[in-house]
Amino acid sequence: MEKQGHREMGIIPSESHSYIKLLKTNRELLVTHIRNTQCLVDNLLKSDYFSAEDAEIVGACPTLPDKVRKILDLVQSKGEEVSEFFLYVLQQLADAYVDLRPWLSEIGFSPSPLIQSKTVVNTDPVSRYTQKLRHQLGLDSRFILCYAQKEELLLEEMYTDTIMELVGFRNESLGRLGSLACLLDHTTGILSEQGETIFVFGDAGVGKSMLLQRLQGLWATGQLDAGFKFFFHFRCRMFSCFRESDVLCLQDLLFKHYCYPEQDPEEVFAFLLRFPHTALFTFDGLDELHSDFDLSSVPDTSSPWEPAHPLVLLANLLSGKLLKGASKLLTARTGIEIPRQLLRKKVLLLGFSPSHLRAYARRMFPNRAVQDRLLDQLEANPNLCSLCAVPLFCWIIFRCFQHFHSTFDGSLQLPDCTVTLTDIFLLVTEVHLNRTQPTSLVQRNMRSQSEAFRAGRDTLHSLGQVAHRGMEKNLFVFGQEELQASEMQEGDLQLGFLRAVPELGLGGDQPSYEFFHLTLQAFFTAFFLVVDDKVGTRGLLRFFQEWAPPGEAAAASCYPPFLPFQCLGGSGLAGEDPFKNKDHFHFTNLFLCGLLSKTKQKLLRHLVPGAALRRKRKALWGHLFASLRSYLKNLPRTQTEGFTQVQAMPTFIWMLRCIYETQSEKVGQLAARGICANYLKLTYCNACPADCSALSFVLHHLRKRLALDLDNNNLNDYGVRELQPCFSHLTIIRLSVNQITDSGVKVLHEELTKYKIVTFLGLYKNQITDVGARYIASILDECKGLMYLKLGENKITSEGGKCLALAVKNSKSIFEVGMWGNRIGDEGAKAFAEALRNHPSLTNLSLAFNGISTEGGKSLAWALQQNTSLRIFWLTKNELDDEVAESLAEMLKVNQTLKHLWLIQNQITAKGVAQLVDALQKNTGIMEIWVRRLLEIINITKNENQTTVTHSGFLATDPNRPISTAASIRTPGFTFPGCLLLQRLCLQQQLTPVVKV
Template sequence: MCQPTEINMHQMYVNILTYHRELLVSRLRSVQCVLDNLLVCGFLCEEDVEIVQRTVTKTDQVRKILELVQCKGEEACEYFLFILYTVCDAYIDLQPWLKEINYSPSNDMSGMKVVNTDPISRYCKRLRHEMSRDTSFIMSYGQQEETRLEDLYTDTLMELLSDSNESLGFVENLDQFLGDHATFNPEGEVIYVMGDAGVGKSILLQKLQNLWSKKELQTDAIFFFKFRCRMFSIFKDTEKISLRDLLFKYNCYPDHDPDNEVFDYILRFPEKVIFTFDGYDEIQEDLDQLNVPEVVSPEDSGHPLQLLISLLCGKLLKGSQKVLTARTGIEIQSRVIRKKVVLRGFSPTHLKTYIDLHFKEQEHRELVSVQLDASPHLCGLCSTPLFCWIVFKSFRHLHTMHDSFHLPDTCITLTDIFLLLSEVFLSRSASPAPSLLKKTTRCASDTFKAGLGPLAAFAKLALQGMERGSFICSQEEITACGLTEEDLPLGFLRPVNEYDARGSSANFEFLHMTLQSFLAAFALVVDEQAAANSILKFFTECSRQRDPSCHSFDFCISSSSKPSENKLFATNEHLQFINLFLCGCSDH
């Protein structure tokens, strides 16, 4: 018998399978796709398939398949190899062997059809489909309004930093994002994305996810799991979950995978996996208080938050890529960071692009550009994508409703920005203008007077959430604050579908954390019964935490001092925003 590298492909394929029998038995892990295609093409019958499926172990199933196809003859044996060659993702272990024996399909075989029914390949396809569905649109204000991501997404300045926070230049395109460019720690697995509130961290992750779903992202990863870190705060301290359920329950489960092949593949090839974890600073838990063992085995169950930490630290699925976002000032240990990216907002060129995408009418583009040029302070605020989005959407909405609307030409503050957004939301419940030629005259005070009831209820809901350290609210909490189904489409809240996997009722969150902070401050200002200490407590808690610390990550990689005893204030940037808005609302 010839050696593998000397096998002439004009020899009988039956002999090839005989010579390499034990290699095929040890490396062929998925039999479903092989059986399906052999059956469809008539090389096996239903009875043959049943014989294989009744065999207990996977290796014995492979042996039985080899026996059957060798009995069927030369063409059946070549088609067996052709399946392995065509469905390369499912049979990745056998690709080096196929190259070693110089296998290439014959002309007759190249014309035969192979349908990929492998559980791994089907799951990848489903994952891309659902990722595309979830990321193709940007939720606008009002739950009924959506904008296509590709119609509005604009790059921002993305600066690369060294371990010592020195500039390494800027990301030129998203193809560089996951690559080795500007990597300062090859042993790290986390791409750490930092930036101020509203600078575009979440939308950047959405863009990466969407590119992957369309196979347009520069990566070999065939699995992509996305998480929002705030979801890890909704679990009880006693809850436990397996890594398998964490991945599949909050993304999607594989179909027709009785042998758990998808999860086994992920464990064997973690480098084929990308994770995104958005908003690490929003975790409202004291990890030192969890008192749970470190999770190092993928088979063990643990608290979901500990699974998160074990993933980030490389204790689980070491070799997978992780993109973690957090607000500026949250420091984590450099030993787990592969590279750092800090988002700097819109450059003048980016801002011009964003204006062109937002306004289709040249008249509006010119009007907005002139007003931004005339107000450096407003232009500076618009370098932050969230605030720019609020200003532009407000301009478009109010311009359609009133005879005239111009961007503020005085020194505008963040409080003014969110008052403007609130006016837009509340005006949605007002009667529309009878015709395009007879618009109403804008009167902000009348809009706020008419909508004070819902606004106060949303503000109460926001404050209650802040007081208990939560960014998520349930339908029951919404109703208890006096809000009705008619109030929800105004735009202050949006549904959060990813939490439904826990079997709970529908959950909601405010459009952005800064909006919740603004409304919480508004609730304190308009509440005439509020005691002075109810306002001052936010100032007190912020001043108590001046010293920066390594946020939560020390739990798994080094010793750390305990944070504040009250887990409400585990992170406090949202409290700082409340204080900022308290000052702003008081001035108004």
């Protein structure tokens, strides 16, 4: 029967070991599914099974099926060995003969040792194209794209991982990603199975492009084991180079504008259309498209052959309307959002942690002595160290250190004073201008920074003009026309600030150029605005309109539309375009503030007349203050627990950065006066450690006490150190989800125990261990007014738990302690039980998800018999059993002050639930008990005016037993017996049920 079934499918097993017979009986199957005859002929020729005449005979056949039939006739005529080799080629070149994989597996073909010793050559067009892609991507990804064109740094030797965090639709944290391969993992972090695009975002300079370069390097060397045969890498700024009238089909976009197959492009493209899941597309920098491009409003196109504008092809690739099933990885700067229906996964890049920074230093400086010296200097300069949390700035700082270390025989140190980002970019510029100077072993170049800038004024002005024109048009790639208009010389291109665009075919035979990073383009734009005599006040403040509310920005908008696509809220700058990022404008404003600061006057007085400089400074300061006042005035205020709270946005962070760049205490004081609220909420503002420098620069001028909420940013330990000037004013400090380790907690301990004014300390979801827990226990001991302590989801074990419990026991002020998601276990639970006995103030306590089992649970239950302060107790997601439930039931008979008890996701069965319910007869205080049992959630609740009784199934308790009117049973979902029980209970107790299904 099985043999007959195979015959019906057109598959004849090789039971007689006659390969000639096997080919003959499956002839039509082979003729139907073999599409590549050239590969077969090439291998038969190479193995001397075919002669040149045989190959000519096959080539003379008019159609593909005729060629296959002729090959089969010739192979069969040459005997069993040739027929076996024919099957061996089909087996070895599985991608070339993908349709025959099931058949080869079914017949169980196993070649003889003689045939296995033969070499099979893969001349399949798809495989050869894959090899070409690997070669091209290998070359493109081998070296780091650096600003010094004379230097070549191997990516393999220099790449260092950054912090990668999975996030949800609202950017809430879903956990860390351990490696690049996890980006493409289909089992973790999936937000929508229907989504096609993995979206990677992060601040400028955080390493998005480097991540893609590393990813393509891994694929090129075969280290990315994800099953991809194709890897297409595009930079989004390339799509802005096409004219509005340009149209092309998908095949031309992939082959003519990326990598062209050496043979049979139609066959390669057909394979790609048939198996799109074998392709990975990466698109770098969505924010570098024109600001009026809207992914959600471009015309749909599902035909891969229909010509369309390249931006339309891009949008339809991301949405899956083209090549559905292909993996797409898109990067953009923070602030860009894409439609939810496109999203498959979101990943936030957070730059270097302290451990990453140390690893990067080891790579950049193999010499241990030099490495130690650099790290020591960074440790002594927290501000410089905080800048190094951004990989781009870290690399620039390290390269400058390398240059000075080699130039001055290692005698020059990094600055020990405050260093701003403007200082770093001025240093980079100086280094490159000095590269043009002749060097000698006898006499080194010792000209000052002022002399270097004065000698290179024309070059800097030309670079600034190119940068400024591009910034005004929101463009980042420049053709020969722009360079000639700015009088750019050939020597200027060799300095390394500009580099040739790697994409071909966009500007004809003449190469196009771009700045090595958008931050450098912003720097030269600001430099041009300062030194050019023709730039007036209006032009100087041109990019500050990006701080204005949407209506004001619309009035000042001068951007022409690029494509006739309807945008969200209008075209240009007129609406709230969610696909437009403003970082390049904000960086320009920041560098403008830095260049016009008082400390830079000595440098610039040789480049611009003093009167013009003073006029521009005055205009800038006036506008900066007006913008800050207007922004703060328009922030919504809420009254909460005696505080006037404002929720600031990332724009406020940029304003603070600009104020910090001025390095003027007067400016900081004036800015501080504008902060009227006493609760500043800066959650989800993408603040980095360097932003804490700016925040402290302003806030330390305040004369009032302040609540500061910085939850869900990326401050890490450097940021905590930079906040030191603020701690004398802070009563509420929220630093949850910020990559803070024990080192940062040590700084908190040193500062908070000086002033002893803190009342709320939030450190939820950081990297704190038992070492940090000891510091926090000391804070609780010394700060007598500390009421709230949030330490959930750290790495605290029983040792740290015992330290904290002892501090809680001794505290007379603590009101709430959150320890959810640590691992204090039974030993830690016993310590907290001791703290609970007769505690005077602790009202809310969470020990959920802490590995607490029977002994720890019983200790807590017994302790609560001697406690009258606790009102809310979370023990969710532990290992508590019926024995613990019995102890808790006994506790409820005594403790009349506990109101809410959460026991969900433990090991309590119906027996334990029954004991808890029985205890309600003697308890009039409890309002809510949550217990999950299989598919039921038993919830015992009380409202002020009525008791609610609901149940999901029959509960093994006597329905005739009176239930206290102070309590009830409630669960979602109903069965018929449960409804009957509910009705009976309500009638007996004269209750009005409020049923929630």
